[in-house]
Amino acid sequence: MFSADKYCIEKYIVQQATEAQVQNQLTRKEQQQLLAIARKSILEFVKNGSVAEISVDNDNANPAEKQGCFVTIKLHENLRGCIGCFTSETPLWQTVQEFAIAAASRDPRFYPLHPDELDDITIEISVLSSLVKIESIDEIQVGTHGMYIEKNMYRGVLLPQVATEYGWDKTTFLTQTCLKAGLEPDAWKSGADIYIFSAQIFGEKQR
Numbered sequence: 001m002f003s004a005d006k007y008c009i010e011k012y013i014v015q016q017a018t019e020a021q022v023q024n025q026l027t028r029k030e031q032q033q034l035l036a037i038a039r040k041s042i043l044e045f046v047k048n049g050s051v052a053e054i055s056v057d058n059d060n061a062n063p064a065e066k067q068g069c070f071v072t073i074k075l076h077e078n079l080r081g082c083i084g085c086f087t088s089e090t091p092l093w094q095t096v097q098e099f100a101i102a103a104a105s106r107d108p109r110f111y112p113l114h115p116d117e118l119d120d121i122t123i124e125i126s127v128l129s130s131l132v133k134i135e136s137i138d139e140i141q142v143g144t145h146g147m148y149i150e151k152n153m154y155r156g157v158l159l160p161q162v163a164t165e166y167g168w169d170k171t172t173f174l175t176q177t178c179l180k181a182g183l184e185p186d187a188w189k190s191g192a193d194i195y196i197f198s199a200q201i202f203g204e205k206q207r
Helices: 011-016 028-048 092-105 115-120 160-168 169-181
Strands: 069-075 076-087 123-128 146-149 154-157 191-196 199-203
Touching: 028 092, 028 115, 028 123, 028 199, 069 092, 076 092, 076 123, 092 123, 115 123, 146 169, 154 169, 160 169, 160 199
Parallel strands: none
Antiparallel strands: 069 076, 069 123, 123 199, 146 154, 146 191
């Protein structure tokens, strides 16, 4: 699930995107590097209240790209924090570090992560495509697409893996995204802007 103190949505990118696909796929080595950055950042911040110094392998180009991402923390398979952003002005590895710390300390649904919990958490990273506005819900592919819904001053987002984890169909996915936005369950039927996106999702094995 998702919580954040900012969405960081650039309307220009939304308008220009034609496909909800992640353009630069990360290699396994790059994924492991980003997960290591996330874990190191969380441990340093939770234990010492400071931001870890990170050295990035220059041979891995993709972590230097400017892409949006979400960092999810789970404790014994239960959600413990999740914060992210659709766009970023910093390299991906820095964005991962920022939201790893934020997920551990600033998700308003949870109290900050405690040092005693660190040995039992697992980390998941979702690197995002651009948002694409859709005209028909037929364009939504459950299990592939995440969803962002905006209506008036309300907005909410759910990552692609959420619908899969809960076994939702398309209608339930739309309904749950509306509820996440603080809207009525059927608000998606009229007057709402619906966007889709995809993600490259990777994470640590359960500890």
